[in-house]
Structure formats: C-alpha cells, structure tokens
Amino acid sequence: xxxxxxxxxxxxxxxxxxxxxxxxxxxxxxxxxxxxxxxxxxxxxxxxxxxxxxxxxxxxxxxxxxxxxxxxxxxxxxxxxxxxxxxxxxxxxxxxxxxxxxxxxxxxxxxxxxxxxxxxxxxxxxxxxxxxxxxxxxxxxxxxxxxxxxxxxxxxxxxxxxxxxxxxxxxxxxxxxxxxxxxxxxxxxxxxxxxxxxxxxxxxxxxxxxxxxxxxxxxxxxxxxxxxxxxxxxxxxxxxxxxxxxxxxxxxxxxxxxxxxxxxxxxxxxxxxxxxxxxxxxxxxxx
Amino acid sequence: xxxxxxxxxxxxxxxxxxxxxxxxxxxxxxxxxxxxxxxxxxxxxxxxxxxxxxxxxxxxxxxxxxxxxxxxxxxxxxxxxxxxxxxxxxxxxxxxxxxxxxxxxxxxxxxxxxxxxxxxxxxxxxxxxxxxxxxxxxxxxxxxxxxxxxxxxxxxxxxxxxxxxxxxxxxxxxxxxxxxxxxxxxxxxxxxxxxxxxxxxxxxxxxxxxxxxxxxxxxxxxxxxxxxxxxxxxxxxxxxxxxxxxxxxxxxxxxxxxxxxxxxxxxxxxxxxx
Numbered sequence: 001x002x003x004x005x006x007x008x009x010x011x012x013x014x015x016x017x018x019x020x021x022x023x024x025x026x027x028x029x030x031x032x033x034x035x036x037x038x039x040x041x042x043x044x045x046x047x048x049x050x051x052x053x054x055x056x057x058x059x060x061x062x063x064x065x066x067x068x069x070x071x072x073x074x075x076x077x078x079x080x081x082x083x084x085x086x087x088x089x090x091x092x093x094x095x096x097x098x099x100x101x102x103x104x105x106x107x108x109x110x111x112x113x114x115x116x117x118x119x120x121x122x123x124x125x126x127x128x129x130x131x132x133x134x135x136x137x138x139x140x141x142x143x144x145x146x147x148x149x150x151x152x153x154x155x156x157x158x159x160x161x162x163x164x165x166x167x168x169x170x171x172x173x174x175x176x177x178x179x180x181x182x183x184x185x186x187x188x189x190x191x192x193x194x195x196x197x198x199x200x201x202x203x204x205x206x207x208x209x210x211x212x213x214x215x216x217x218x219x220x221x222x223x224x225x226x227x228x229x230x231x232x233x234x235x236x237x238x239x240x241x242x243x244x245x246x247x248x249x250x251x252x253x254x255x256x257x258x259x260x261x262x263x264x265x266x267x268x269x270x271x272x273x274x275x276x277x278x279x280x281x282x283x284x285x286x287x
Numbered sequence: 288x289x290x291x292x293x294x295x296x297x298x299x300x301x302x303x304x305x306x307x308x309x310x311x312x313x314x315x316x317x318x319x320x321x322x323x324x325x326x327x328x329x330x331x332x333x334x335x336x337x338x339x340x341x342x343x344x345x346x347x348x349x350x351x352x353x354x355x356x357x358x359x360x361x362x363x364x365x366x367x368x369x370x371x372x373x374x375x376x377x378x379x380x381x382x383x384x385x386x387x388x389x390x391x392x393x394x395x396x397x398x399x400x401x402x403x404x405x406x407x408x409x410x411x412x413x414x415x416x417x418x419x420x421x422x423x424x425x426x427x428x429x430x431x432x433x434x435x436x437x438x439x440x441x442x443x444x445x446x447x448x449x450x451x452x453x454x455x456x457x458x459x460x461x462x463x464x465x466x467x468x469x470x471x472x473x474x475x476x477x478x479x480x481x482x483x484x485x486x487x488x489x490x491x492x493x494x495x496x497x498x499x500x501x502x503x504x505x506x507x508x509x510x511x512x513x514x515x516x517x518x519x520x521x522x523x524x525x526x527x528x529x530x531x532x533x534x535x536x537x538x539x540x541x542x543x544x545x546x547x548x549x550x551x552x553x554x555x556x557x558x559x560x561x
Contacts (some may be wrong), residue, residue: 021433169556
C-alpha cells in the first residue's frame with residue numbers, strides 16, 4: 001500500500017524545500033557568482049575565468065592551502081594514532097574505570113571550537129610561560145608568537161579535541177570483533193601483538209574508512225578553533241583556507257572572488273573524499 | 288599467569304589515569320585561575336588561588352548577559368532540532384515506503400548534499416537569506432534544517448528498513464490515516480535514531496560560531512558562542528574575567544553530559560558508523 005501522491009509530497013515537502021533553499025539554490029548561485037564581480041547585493045560584471053586565474057597568483061591563498069594541508073596531515077595522523085590507542089586502552093577489561101576514562105577523553109567534543117580555542121590560548125600563552133619559569137625549559141616560551149608554534153598549537157588543540165571522538169568510533173568497531181576469534185588466536189599461541197595485527201586490525205578496517213574520512217574533511221574545514229586560537233596571526237601566517245575565504249568575502253567584500261576560492265575548496269574536499277572512499281573500500285575487500 | 292594478567296591490568300589503568308590527567312589539565316587550569324585576581328594569575332599561573340575570589344564570576348555573568356545568551360542558544364538549538372526531527376523523519380518515512388525512481392532520486396539528492404562543505408555555499412546563502420529579510424533566529428533555524436537534513440534523512444531511511452510495512456498497513460486497515468500512522472506508530476519506533484539525530488545536532492547547533500556570526504547581528508540575539516567571542520575580544524588582556532566567562536559558558540554542557548553521557552556517546556557512534 002503506497003502513499004497517495006498528495007500525502008507523499010506533503011511528507012517530503014518541508015525537508016525538501018529546506019534542502020533546496022539552503023543548499024541547492026546557493027550551490028548553483030555560488031557557481032555563477034564565482035564567474036562574476038559580485039559585492040553581496042549586485043552582480044556588477046561577468047568576468048569569466050578571471051577570478052580563477054587570479055587565484056594562482058594570490059600568494060596568501062596558496063599559502064593558506066598549503067598550511068591547511070600540513071595541518072590536516074599532522075592532525076589526521078595524530079588523531080587516528082591516539083584515538084585508536086585510547087580505544088584499545090578502554091576496551092581492555094579494566095572494570096568500571098574504563099567508562100570514566102571514555103567520558104573524560106570524549107569531553108572536549110561537547111564544547112565549541114571557539115571556547116576550546118580560547119582555553120588553549122590561555123594554556124599556550126600563560127600556563128606554558130608558567131611551566132617555562134618553573135622548569136627552565138625554553139621550549140615552553142613564546143608559543144603562538146610565530147608560525148611554527150602557531151601551527152603546532154592548532155594541531156595540539158585539534159588532536160586533543162578529536163581523538164576522543166574518533167576513539168568512540170574505533171570502540172564501536174572493536175566491540176564487534178567476536179570474542180571467540182580472539183580466544184582462538186590466544187589458544188593457537190598468538191601473543192597480544194600478533195593477535196592485534198593479524199586478527200583485530202583487519203576486522204576493524206571499515207573503522208579506518210570512517211575515521212580517516214571524518215578527520216580529514218573536519219581538519220580541512222576547521223574555522224572556529226583557528227579563529228579563537230591564533231586568528232590567523234602572526235601576519236596571516238596561520239590563516240587556514242576557510243579563514244582566507246571568510247576574510248576575502250566579509251572583510252575585503254570581494255564576494256565573487258571569495259566564491260571562486262570557495263569552489264576550489266569544494267573541489268578539493270570532494271576530491272579527498274572520493275579518493276579516500278575508493279582506496280579504503282578497496283583495501284577492506286582485499287583483507 | 289594470573290599475576291601477570293593483574294599486572295597488565297594495573298599498568299593499563301595507570302596509563303589511562305595519566306592520560307586522563309593530561310586531558311583534564313587544561314580545564315583544571317582554567318577553573319583554578321578563574322578564581323584568582325588579575326595579579327595572582329600573572330604571578331603564579333600554575334598554583335592554586337591564594338585567596339579565591341568570586342568577583343570575576345559576578346562581573347563575567349553580567350557582561351556575558353548570560354541569561355539572554357543562554358535563552359537565545361536554547362531557542363535556536365531546540366527549535367532547529369524540533370523541526371529537523373519532525374520533517375526529516377516524515378521525509379524518511381515517505382521515501383522508504385514508496386520505492387521507485389522518484390524516491391531514489393530524492394534520496395540521492397539528500398545524500399549528495401552531505402558532501403557540500405558549508406564554506407562553499409555560505410556567501411550565496413547569506414545573500415539569499417538577506418534578500419528575504421531572514422537574517423534572524425528563525426532564518427538560522429531554517430538554515431540548520433537545510434544543512435542538517437541530509438544526514439538525518441539518511442539515518443531515518445536506514446532505520447525505516449527495520450520497521451515492517453505490515454505494521455502501517457494493519458493500522459491503515461484499522462482506520463488510521465497516514466499522519467496518524469506516522470505520529471502514533473512510526474515516530475515512536477524511530478526513537479533510537481531520533482536520539483542520535485538530537486545528540487549530533489544539539490552538539491553542532493549549541494556550539495556553532497561561524498553561521499550564527501553571519502546571520503545574527505543584533506546584540507540581544509547573540510548565542511553563547513557569539514557572546515563569548517565578543518566578550519573575549521573586549522577583555523582579552525583581562526584573563527581573570529575571560530576565564531570566568533569560559534567556565535560559565537561550559538557549565539551547562541558539562542551538567543548535561545554527566546546525566547546523558549551514555550546517550551551522547553552511543554548517539555555519536557551510531558551516527559558515524561551507519
């Protein structure tokens with residue numbers, strides 16, 4: 001018994017209209033704006049590919065792309081290594097305490113990027129100086145005052161935040177590994193190292209698809225943390241690509257040019273996602 | 288063998304405990320310093336407050352206009368979640384019960400839109416809503432409905448597969464109309480997915496900064512993240528006030544987390560795995 005035509009559309013309409021209004025129409029408009037000189041209210045001129053040509057000579061934009069790529073690679077590695085380690089730790093039979101651990105590691109994810117960024121700004125600026133005074137270790141001095149410490153500051157913040165999130169995903173896959181399999185491996189004489197790499201690891205392969213995909217695209221899209229921790233400084237040297245788009249659009253008011261950057265950003269994100277899905281899916285079936 | 292196992296367990300607990308300390312330490316520093324005077328923070332950041340003061344809190348509470356910011360955040364989050372849950376579960380119900388080209392086409396549209404990053408549509412989105420005079424809290428909720436509908440529809444369609452068709456057919460024969468079937472039978476059965484949708488979206492909407500900063504430009508309408516941001520800009524050299532403000536902004540979330548911890552973590556893993 002199917003719906004009548006009228007009820008079918010009535011049920012679909014609100015969600016579909018919102019999708020149309022918020023994503024599809026702006027998406028199509030966005031492609032058009034990227035070929036124009038647009039000030040937010042009127043399209044002044046159709047400029048063809050000019051906005052896109054200009055991108056290649058925009059040093060700050062190219063720099064922000066590389067900076068974001070570096071940040072994403074460092075974060076993805078850090079988050080997945082620590083996230084998986086934490087997941088392995090809390091899935092050992094430790095009793096009730098593992099719930100406490102899990103709760104603590106996950107906590108940063110409930111708090112917004114703006115607030116987390118400010119918390120870490122305090123840690124890097126004030127607490128780190130305190131640690132330097134106390135221990136005499138100069139490495140804790142001057143954080144966020146140059147590109148290098150700004151970069152690692154952002155990575156530390158993001159890894160600290162996202163590891164607990166990715167841990168939750170790994171846990172749900174680890175819990176699905178049949179207990180008998182692990183026991184059989186032990187009986188066959190496998191040590192814990194072997195049973196991890198040879199039995200557990202291949203079984204949780206789908207978790208890597210999900211986790212890598214999530215962390216990579218989240219890292220590329222970071223804005224709030226960047227805004228609150230370094231605000232792109234010093235001198236735009238920690239400005240990530242999303243902030244570059246934002247500044248071009250809402251500070252410099254070059255909306256058409258900013259939209260061309262946004263389209264490039266969209267292409268990069270889509271490209272990463274597709275490649276990633278392709279490779280991880282293929283590896284899963286091979287294993 | 289048994290001793291070795293026990294040693295293994297204790298060393299694991301110890302490692303877990305040490306990592307927990309690292310995870311909590313930033314919060315610990317923020318909380319302890321929020322009770323210090325400006326001079327005290329400057330002199331000893333790592334130590335405990337010499338004479339704990341509550342003054343930072345009363346100042347920050349007023350300067351944050353906390354009651355208003357809290358209500359604004361609550362209205363936007365609750366309102367957006369309500370319309371997302373109702374409208375996307377209805378859509379999921381309709382799509383999964385009417386297989387065919389139209390439904391798979393629409394489903395595909397929802398799924399593909401999941402790949403569009405927000406920043407690539409934010410400029411036209413803001414102009415479009417500006418032209419409709421919708422740059423306010425209502426407009427913000429509609430934007431969240433559109434942006435969140437992809438994943439929610441996807442999750443609901445998945446969950447509908449587990450609800451037998453015979454159930455709604457029996458109800459229709461008994462005289463229910465579609466809306467009644469949806470409201471009294473389908474929606475209650477979708478509850479686990481609804482919890483996931485609520486958790487994922489609540490964390491997002493409550494904490495979001497970028498979109499509200501583009502949409503809401505009236506002082507009295509600011510949400511907590513917006514207000515925190517402007518407050519911080521004004522008081523960035525006055526850590527004693529800024530830290531108290533951060534703690535105030537975090538407290539509601541931590542309280543909720545303590546009570547709903549299980550639902551939140553399960554919701555996250557269900558949302559990511561499906």
